[in-house]
Amino acid sequence: MILKAKNISKQYRLGTVGTGTLGHDLNRWWHQLRGKEDPYLKLGAVNDRSSVANEDYVWALRDINFEVKQGEVLGIIGKNGAGKSTLLKILSRVTSPTTGSIKTKGRIASLLEVGTGFHGELTGRENIYMNGAVLGMRRAEITRKLDEIIAFSGCEKYIDTPTKRYSSGMTVRLGFAVAAHLETEILVVDEVLAVGDAEFQKKAIGKMQDLSAGEGRTVLFVSHNMASVKSFCTRGIVLENGNAGFEGSIEEAVSYYLTYENEVIPENLELIKDRSGSGMVKFSKFYLENRNGQIVDTVLNGETVTLCFQLVVKGISKNENIDLGFSIHTPENDLISVLYTSYQNNNLNINKAGEYLVKCSIPDFFLNEGSYIVKGRIECDKKEADWPKEPIGSFNVFKGDFFGTGKLGFNKKAKILIKGSWETVC
Structure with missing residues:
Protein backbone atom coordinates (compact mmCIF):
# COMPACT_ATOMS: atom_id res chain seq x y z
CA MET A 1 0.00 0.00 0.00
CA ILE A 2 1.58 3.27 -1.14
CA LEU A 3 -0.95 5.60 0.54
CA LYS A 4 -3.31 5.08 3.46
CA ALA A 5 -5.71 7.67 4.87
CA LYS A 6 -7.25 6.84 8.23
CA ASN A 7 -10.12 8.78 9.82
CA ILE A 8 -9.23 12.03 8.03
CA SER A 9 -11.31 14.99 9.20
CA LYS A 10 -10.87 18.71 8.65
CA GLN A 11 -12.67 21.36 10.67
CA TYR A 12 -12.81 25.07 9.87
CA ARG A 13 -14.07 28.02 11.88
CA LEU A 14 -16.40 30.05 9.69
CA GLY A 15 -15.48 33.63 8.90
CA THR A 16 -12.01 33.58 10.48
CA VAL A 17 -8.48 32.43 9.85
CA GLY A 18 -7.06 29.67 12.04
CA THR A 19 -8.93 28.76 15.21
CA GLY A 20 -10.49 32.19 15.42
CA THR A 21 -9.80 33.70 18.85
CA LEU A 22 -7.11 33.72 21.52
CA GLY A 23 -9.70 32.41 23.99
CA HIS A 24 -10.34 29.34 21.82
CA ASP A 25 -6.60 28.73 21.44
CA LEU A 26 -6.10 28.91 25.22
CA ASN A 27 -9.04 26.59 25.78
CA ARG A 28 -7.58 24.05 23.34
CA TRP A 29 -4.16 24.32 25.02
CA TRP A 30 -5.67 23.84 28.48
CA HIS A 31 -7.51 20.69 27.42
CA GLN A 32 -4.40 19.36 25.69
CA LEU A 33 -2.30 20.03 28.80
CA ARG A 34 -4.68 17.92 30.86
CA GLY A 35 -4.71 15.15 28.27
CA LYS A 36 -8.30 15.78 27.27
CA GLU A 37 -9.95 15.95 23.86
CA ASP A 38 -10.14 19.22 21.96
CA PRO A 39 -13.54 20.62 23.09
CA TYR A 40 -14.29 22.08 19.68
CA LEU A 41 -14.14 18.68 17.95
CA LYS A 42 -17.58 18.01 19.44
CA LEU A 43 -18.95 21.01 17.57
CA GLY A 44 -19.43 21.69 13.90
CA ALA A 45 -22.05 21.56 11.18
CA VAL A 46 -22.13 19.20 8.23
CA ASN A 47 -20.47 20.52 5.07
CA ASP A 48 -23.73 21.27 3.25
CA ARG A 49 -23.78 24.38 1.05
CA SER A 50 -27.58 24.33 0.77
CA SER A 51 -28.10 24.93 4.51
CA VAL A 52 -27.72 28.18 6.46
CA ALA A 53 -24.74 28.38 8.83
CA ASN A 54 -26.01 28.21 12.42
CA GLU A 55 -22.73 27.17 14.04
CA ASP A 56 -19.24 28.67 14.22
CA TYR A 57 -17.54 25.48 13.04
CA VAL A 58 -18.00 23.29 9.98
CA TRP A 59 -16.53 19.91 9.05
CA ALA A 60 -15.17 20.17 5.51
CA LEU A 61 -14.26 16.47 5.78
CA ARG A 62 -15.38 13.87 8.29
CA ASP A 63 -13.85 10.41 8.89
CA ILE A 64 -12.46 9.67 5.42
CA ASN A 65 -10.78 6.26 5.08
CA PHE A 66 -9.21 4.71 1.99
CA GLU A 67 -6.10 2.96 0.72
CA VAL A 68 -4.33 3.27 -2.63
CA LYS A 69 -2.07 0.64 -4.17
CA GLN A 70 1.03 1.39 -6.21
CA GLY A 71 0.17 2.04 -9.85
CA GLU A 72 -3.50 2.59 -9.11
CA VAL A 73 -5.43 5.57 -10.49
CA LEU A 74 -8.00 6.79 -7.96
CA GLY A 75 -10.73 9.17 -9.09
CA ILE A 76 -12.18 11.50 -6.45
CA ILE A 77 -15.52 12.91 -7.57
CA GLY A 78 -18.37 14.90 -6.04
CA LYS A 79 -20.26 18.13 -6.49
CA ASN A 80 -18.68 21.54 -5.82
CA GLY A 81 -17.97 22.04 -2.12
CA ALA A 82 -18.04 18.33 -1.28
CA GLY A 83 -14.47 18.45 0.08
CA LYS A 84 -12.43 17.14 -2.87
CA SER A 85 -9.84 19.93 -2.98
CA THR A 86 -9.55 19.96 0.83
CA LEU A 87 -8.78 16.24 0.77
CA LEU A 88 -6.10 16.69 -1.89
CA LYS A 89 -4.50 19.55 0.04
CA ILE A 90 -4.29 17.32 3.11
CA LEU A 91 -2.82 14.45 1.10
CA SER A 92 -0.30 16.87 -0.44
CA ARG A 93 0.54 18.25 3.03
CA VAL A 94 -0.49 21.77 2.04
CA THR A 95 -2.69 21.74 5.13
CA SER A 96 -2.93 19.34 8.04
CA PRO A 97 -5.98 17.31 9.07
CA THR A 98 -7.82 18.18 12.27
CA THR A 99 -7.95 14.49 13.13
CA GLY A 100 -6.66 11.35 11.49
CA SER A 101 -3.40 10.31 9.86
CA ILE A 102 -1.90 9.76 6.42
CA LYS A 103 0.85 7.28 5.65
CA THR A 104 2.67 7.40 2.33
CA LYS A 105 5.63 5.66 0.75
CA GLY A 106 7.52 8.00 -1.52
CA ARG A 107 7.34 11.59 -2.67
CA ILE A 108 4.16 13.38 -3.74
CA ALA A 109 3.90 15.84 -6.64
CA SER A 110 0.77 18.00 -6.66
CA LEU A 111 -0.99 20.20 -9.15
CA LEU A 112 -3.84 21.67 -7.15
CA GLU A 113 -4.57 25.04 -8.73
CA VAL A 114 -3.24 27.38 -11.39
CA GLY A 115 0.23 28.61 -10.49
CA THR A 116 0.71 26.40 -7.43
CA GLY A 117 4.33 26.75 -6.32
CA PHE A 118 5.21 29.31 -9.01
CA HIS A 119 6.69 32.74 -8.39
CA GLY A 120 5.46 35.28 -10.91
CA GLU A 121 8.72 37.23 -11.00
CA LEU A 122 10.76 34.15 -11.92
CA THR A 123 11.01 32.81 -15.46
CA GLY A 124 9.48 29.52 -16.51
CA ARG A 125 12.91 27.87 -16.42
CA GLU A 126 13.66 29.19 -12.93
CA ASN A 127 10.24 28.07 -11.72
CA ILE A 128 10.92 24.55 -12.96
CA TYR A 129 14.01 24.36 -10.74
CA MET A 130 12.23 25.97 -7.79
CA ASN A 131 9.18 23.73 -8.11
CA GLY A 132 11.35 20.66 -8.42
CA ALA A 133 13.31 21.64 -5.31
CA VAL A 134 10.07 22.05 -3.36
CA LEU A 135 9.13 18.52 -4.42
CA GLY A 136 12.44 17.26 -3.03
CA MET A 137 14.29 16.78 -6.32
CA ARG A 138 18.00 17.42 -6.66
CA ARG A 139 19.24 19.93 -9.21
CA ALA A 140 20.89 17.19 -11.27
CA GLU A 141 17.58 15.31 -11.49
CA ILE A 142 15.76 18.43 -12.66
CA THR A 143 18.47 19.27 -15.23
CA ARG A 144 18.24 15.75 -16.64
CA LYS A 145 14.51 16.17 -17.23
CA LEU A 146 14.56 19.89 -18.17
CA ASP A 147 14.38 19.61 -21.96
CA GLU A 148 11.63 17.00 -21.76
CA ILE A 149 9.59 19.18 -19.37
CA ILE A 150 9.89 22.27 -21.58
CA ALA A 151 9.00 20.34 -24.75
CA PHE A 152 5.94 18.75 -23.15
CA SER A 153 4.66 22.08 -21.82
CA GLY A 154 4.76 23.70 -25.26
CA CYS A 155 6.13 26.89 -23.67
CA GLU A 156 9.59 26.81 -25.30
CA LYS A 157 9.21 30.29 -26.77
CA TYR A 158 8.41 31.82 -23.39
CA ILE A 159 10.47 29.65 -21.06
CA ASP A 160 12.79 32.54 -20.16
CA THR A 161 9.89 34.98 -19.62
CA PRO A 162 8.54 35.69 -16.10
CA THR A 163 5.50 33.51 -15.45
CA LYS A 164 3.44 36.53 -14.37
CA ARG A 165 3.09 37.19 -18.10
CA TYR A 166 1.81 33.65 -18.80
CA SER A 167 -1.84 32.97 -19.46
CA SER A 168 -3.61 30.60 -17.06
CA GLY A 169 -3.44 27.88 -19.71
CA MET A 170 0.33 28.28 -20.14
CA THR A 171 0.82 28.21 -16.38
CA VAL A 172 -1.15 24.97 -16.09
CA ARG A 173 0.82 23.45 -18.97
CA LEU A 174 4.14 24.20 -17.31
CA GLY A 175 2.95 23.20 -13.84
CA PHE A 176 1.64 19.86 -15.07
CA ALA A 177 4.80 19.21 -17.08
CA VAL A 178 6.93 19.70 -13.96
CA ALA A 179 4.73 17.52 -11.74
CA ALA A 180 4.43 14.73 -14.32
CA HIS A 181 8.09 14.48 -15.32
CA LEU A 182 9.85 14.70 -11.98
CA GLU A 183 10.43 11.33 -10.38
CA THR A 184 7.84 11.21 -7.62
CA GLU A 185 5.89 8.12 -6.63
CA ILE A 186 2.47 9.79 -6.25
CA LEU A 187 0.92 12.40 -8.54
CA VAL A 188 -2.05 14.45 -7.27
CA VAL A 189 -4.02 16.36 -9.93
CA ASP A 190 -7.01 18.60 -9.22
CA GLU A 191 -9.53 20.03 -11.71
CA VAL A 192 -6.94 22.46 -13.08
CA LEU A 193 -6.60 20.54 -16.35
CA ALA A 194 -10.00 21.99 -17.30
CA VAL A 195 -8.15 25.30 -17.84
CA GLY A 196 -6.11 23.82 -20.66
CA ASP A 197 -7.33 23.40 -24.22
CA ALA A 198 -8.65 20.12 -25.65
CA GLU A 199 -5.28 19.23 -27.19
CA PHE A 200 -3.46 19.64 -23.89
CA GLN A 201 -6.13 17.73 -21.95
CA LYS A 202 -5.69 14.79 -24.31
CA LYS A 203 -1.91 15.05 -23.97
CA ALA A 204 -2.09 15.26 -20.16
CA ILE A 205 -4.44 12.28 -19.83
CA GLY A 206 -2.16 10.24 -22.08
CA LYS A 207 0.88 11.17 -19.99
CA MET A 208 -0.85 10.18 -16.74
CA GLN A 209 -1.90 6.87 -18.27
CA ASP A 210 1.73 6.24 -19.26
CA LEU A 211 2.89 7.09 -15.74
CA SER A 212 0.41 4.70 -14.19
CA ALA A 213 0.55 1.76 -16.58
CA GLY A 214 4.14 2.11 -17.77
CA GLU A 215 6.02 3.41 -14.74
CA GLY A 216 3.80 2.15 -11.92
CA ARG A 217 3.15 5.64 -10.58
CA THR A 218 0.10 6.25 -8.40
CA VAL A 219 -2.30 9.01 -9.46
CA LEU A 220 -5.07 10.73 -7.50
CA PHE A 221 -7.33 12.52 -9.95
CA VAL A 222 -10.17 15.00 -9.33
CA SER A 223 -12.41 16.07 -12.20
CA HIS A 224 -16.02 16.87 -13.03
CA ASN A 225 -15.48 15.45 -16.50
CA MET A 226 -16.94 11.96 -16.26
CA ALA A 227 -15.46 10.91 -19.61
CA SER A 228 -11.94 11.61 -18.33
CA VAL A 229 -12.65 9.91 -15.02
CA LYS A 230 -14.12 6.77 -16.59
CA SER A 231 -11.42 6.39 -19.25
CA PHE A 232 -8.51 7.07 -16.91
CA CYS A 233 -9.35 5.88 -13.38
CA THR A 234 -9.64 2.33 -12.12
CA ARG A 235 -11.40 3.04 -8.81
CA GLY A 236 -13.43 5.94 -7.47
CA ILE A 237 -14.49 7.68 -4.27
CA VAL A 238 -17.60 9.88 -4.21
CA LEU A 239 -17.61 12.63 -1.58
CA GLU A 240 -20.95 13.89 -0.25
CA ASN A 241 -20.98 16.90 2.08
CA GLY A 242 -17.51 16.02 3.39
CA ASN A 243 -18.23 12.31 3.83
CA ALA A 244 -17.21 9.33 1.72
CA GLY A 245 -20.58 8.40 0.24
CA PHE A 246 -19.31 5.60 -1.97
CA GLU A 247 -16.10 3.75 -2.81
CA GLY A 248 -15.78 1.11 -5.50
CA SER A 249 -15.11 0.55 -9.19
CA ILE A 250 -15.04 3.69 -11.30
CA GLU A 251 -18.14 2.58 -13.24
CA GLU A 252 -20.13 2.19 -10.02
CA ALA A 253 -18.75 5.44 -8.58
CA VAL A 254 -19.77 7.50 -11.63
CA SER A 255 -23.22 5.91 -11.63
CA TYR A 256 -23.61 6.68 -7.92
CA TYR A 257 -22.44 10.27 -8.44
CA LEU A 258 -25.03 10.88 -11.15
CA THR A 259 -27.89 9.54 -9.01
CA TYR A 260 -27.20 10.30 -5.35
CA GLU A 261 -27.61 14.08 -5.29
CA ASN A 262 -31.31 14.27 -6.03
CA GLU A 263 -33.97 11.62 -5.78
CA VAL A 264 -35.88 11.84 -9.04
CA ILE A 265 -39.64 11.68 -8.53
CA PRO A 266 -41.57 11.67 -11.83
CA GLU A 267 -44.28 14.31 -12.03
CA ASN A 268 -47.95 13.46 -12.44
CA LEU A 269 -48.55 14.46 -16.06
CA GLU A 270 -52.30 13.97 -15.71
CA LEU A 271 -52.34 17.32 -13.91
CA ILE A 272 -51.38 19.15 -17.12
CA LYS A 273 -54.51 21.06 -18.16
CA ASP A 274 -53.37 22.53 -21.46
CA ARG A 275 -53.62 19.48 -23.73
CA SER A 276 -55.67 18.30 -26.67
CA GLY A 277 -56.96 14.93 -27.89
CA SER A 278 -59.69 12.42 -27.12
CA GLY A 279 -58.10 11.41 -23.80
CA MET A 280 -58.58 7.70 -24.49
CA VAL A 281 -54.84 7.29 -23.90
CA LYS A 282 -52.89 9.81 -21.83
CA PHE A 283 -49.38 10.36 -20.52
CA SER A 284 -49.28 9.96 -16.73
CA ILE A 322 -51.53 3.35 -30.71
CA ASP A 323 -48.73 5.51 -32.08
CA LEU A 324 -46.57 7.07 -29.34
CA GLY A 325 -44.16 9.84 -30.23
CA PHE A 326 -41.73 12.13 -28.50
CA SER A 327 -39.49 15.01 -29.47
CA ILE A 328 -36.34 16.37 -27.87
CA HIS A 329 -35.74 20.12 -27.75
CA THR A 330 -33.25 22.62 -26.38
CA PRO A 331 -34.46 24.80 -23.48
CA GLU A 332 -35.05 27.50 -26.15
CA ASN A 333 -37.47 25.05 -27.83
CA ASP A 334 -35.26 24.35 -30.86
CA LEU A 335 -36.14 20.91 -32.20
CA ILE A 336 -33.38 18.30 -31.97
CA SER A 337 -35.07 15.04 -32.93
CA VAL A 338 -38.44 13.25 -33.23
CA LEU A 339 -39.32 9.57 -32.94
CA TYR A 340 -42.68 7.78 -33.22
CA THR A 341 -43.28 4.06 -32.76
CA SER A 342 -44.77 4.03 -36.27
CA TYR A 343 -41.42 5.10 -37.75
CA GLN A 344 -40.11 1.66 -36.79
CA ASN A 345 -43.35 -0.25 -37.48
CA ASN A 346 -43.67 -0.92 -33.78
CA ASN A 347 -47.19 -1.79 -32.68
CA LEU A 348 -47.63 -1.32 -28.92
CA ASN A 349 -49.31 -4.31 -27.29
CA ILE A 350 -52.17 -2.38 -25.70
CA ASN A 351 -55.71 -3.70 -26.15
CA LYS A 352 -57.65 -2.88 -22.99
CA ALA A 353 -58.04 -0.24 -20.31
CA GLY A 354 -55.38 0.07 -17.61
CA GLU A 355 -51.90 1.43 -16.93
CA TYR A 356 -48.96 0.62 -19.19
CA LEU A 357 -45.25 1.40 -19.16
CA VAL A 358 -43.62 1.91 -22.56
CA LYS A 359 -39.83 2.05 -22.73
CA CYS A 360 -37.65 3.30 -25.57
CA SER A 361 -33.95 2.42 -25.19
CA ILE A 362 -31.38 4.44 -27.10
CA PRO A 363 -27.88 2.92 -27.25
CA ASP A 364 -24.86 5.20 -27.64
CA PHE A 365 -26.88 8.24 -26.55
CA PHE A 366 -26.13 10.85 -29.17
CA LEU A 367 -26.69 14.26 -27.55
CA ASN A 368 -23.85 16.57 -26.60
CA GLU A 369 -23.57 17.87 -23.06
CA GLY A 370 -26.30 20.31 -22.06
CA SER A 371 -29.91 20.55 -20.91
CA TYR A 372 -32.89 19.27 -22.90
CA ILE A 373 -36.69 19.05 -22.70
CA VAL A 374 -39.02 16.31 -23.95
CA LYS A 375 -42.48 16.71 -25.48
CA GLY A 376 -44.92 13.89 -26.20
CA ARG A 377 -47.90 13.04 -28.41
CA ILE A 378 -50.15 9.96 -28.81
CA GLU A 379 -52.41 8.96 -31.68
CA CYS A 380 -55.02 6.18 -31.84
CA ASP A 381 -55.70 5.05 -35.40
CA LYS A 382 -54.17 8.32 -36.62
CA LYS A 383 -56.51 10.37 -34.46
CA GLU A 384 -55.06 12.55 -31.74
CA ALA A 385 -55.45 10.98 -28.29
CA ASP A 386 -53.15 13.14 -26.14
CA TRP A 387 -50.96 16.12 -26.87
CA PRO A 388 -49.76 18.06 -23.78
CA LYS A 389 -48.83 21.58 -24.82
CA GLU A 390 -46.02 21.81 -22.27
CA PRO A 391 -42.96 19.53 -21.88
CA ILE A 392 -43.54 16.19 -20.19
CA GLY A 393 -39.98 16.11 -18.83
CA SER A 394 -36.40 17.37 -18.92
CA PHE A 395 -32.91 15.99 -18.44
CA ASN A 396 -29.23 16.89 -18.49
CA VAL A 397 -26.42 15.28 -20.44
CA PHE A 398 -22.85 15.08 -19.18
CA LYS A 399 -19.84 14.37 -21.32
CA GLY A 400 -19.30 10.61 -21.53
CA ASP A 401 -17.14 8.30 -23.62
CA PHE A 402 -19.29 8.57 -26.74
CA PHE A 403 -16.55 7.49 -29.15
CA GLY A 404 -15.32 4.66 -26.93
CA THR A 405 -11.81 6.08 -26.99
CA GLY A 406 -11.77 8.43 -24.01
CA LYS A 407 -11.18 11.33 -26.40
CA LEU A 408 -12.45 14.74 -25.25
CA GLY A 409 -12.99 18.14 -26.81
CA PHE A 410 -16.51 18.01 -28.21
CA ASN A 411 -17.65 21.25 -29.80
CA LYS A 412 -20.41 22.46 -27.47
CA LYS A 413 -22.22 24.20 -30.32
CA ALA A 414 -22.92 20.83 -31.94
CA LYS A 415 -25.94 19.21 -30.31
CA ILE A 416 -25.77 15.89 -32.16
CA LEU A 417 -22.79 13.52 -31.92
CA ILE A 418 -22.10 11.08 -34.76
CA LYS A 419 -19.76 8.18 -35.38
CA GLY A 420 -18.45 7.03 -38.74
CA SER A 421 -16.63 4.12 -40.32
CA TRP A 422 -13.40 5.36 -41.86
CA GLU A 423 -11.30 3.95 -44.65
CA THR A 424 -8.69 5.23 -47.07
CA VAL A 425 -9.30 4.24 -50.68
CA CYS A 426 -6.32 4.58 -53.01
Missing part, protein backbone atom coordinates in the same frame (compact mmCIF):
# COMPACT_ATOMS: atom_id res chain seq x y z
CA LYS A 285 -45.54 9.93 -16.03
CA PHE A 286 -42.21 10.31 -17.83
CA TYR A 287 -38.68 9.59 -16.63
CA LEU A 288 -35.27 8.38 -17.77
CA GLU A 289 -33.38 5.27 -16.69
CA ASN A 290 -29.64 4.75 -16.95
CA ARG A 291 -28.09 1.48 -18.01
CA ASN A 292 -28.40 0.17 -14.44
CA GLY A 293 -32.15 0.75 -14.43
CA GLN A 294 -31.94 3.69 -12.01
CA ILE A 295 -34.29 6.64 -12.46
CA VAL A 296 -32.11 9.67 -13.24
CA ASP A 297 -32.32 13.19 -14.58
CA THR A 298 -28.66 13.25 -15.70
CA VAL A 299 -27.14 10.85 -18.22
CA LEU A 300 -23.82 10.35 -20.00
CA ASN A 301 -23.65 10.49 -23.76
CA GLY A 302 -22.33 7.30 -25.33
CA GLU A 303 -24.22 5.11 -22.86
CA THR A 304 -27.59 3.38 -23.17
CA VAL A 305 -30.41 5.67 -22.04
CA THR A 306 -34.02 4.53 -21.69
CA LEU A 307 -36.97 6.92 -22.01
CA CYS A 308 -39.94 5.64 -19.99
CA PHE A 309 -43.55 6.66 -20.69
CA GLN A 310 -46.27 5.63 -18.28
CA LEU A 311 -49.69 5.65 -19.94
CA VAL A 312 -53.28 5.54 -18.70
CA VAL A 313 -55.63 3.83 -21.14
CA LYS A 314 -59.31 4.58 -20.47
CA GLY A 315 -60.93 2.73 -23.32
CA ILE A 316 -59.71 1.16 -26.51
CA SER A 317 -60.74 -1.60 -28.89
CA LYS A 318 -58.48 -4.52 -29.74
CA ASN A 319 -57.98 -3.35 -33.30
CA GLU A 320 -56.92 0.23 -32.55
CA ASN A 321 -53.30 1.08 -33.21
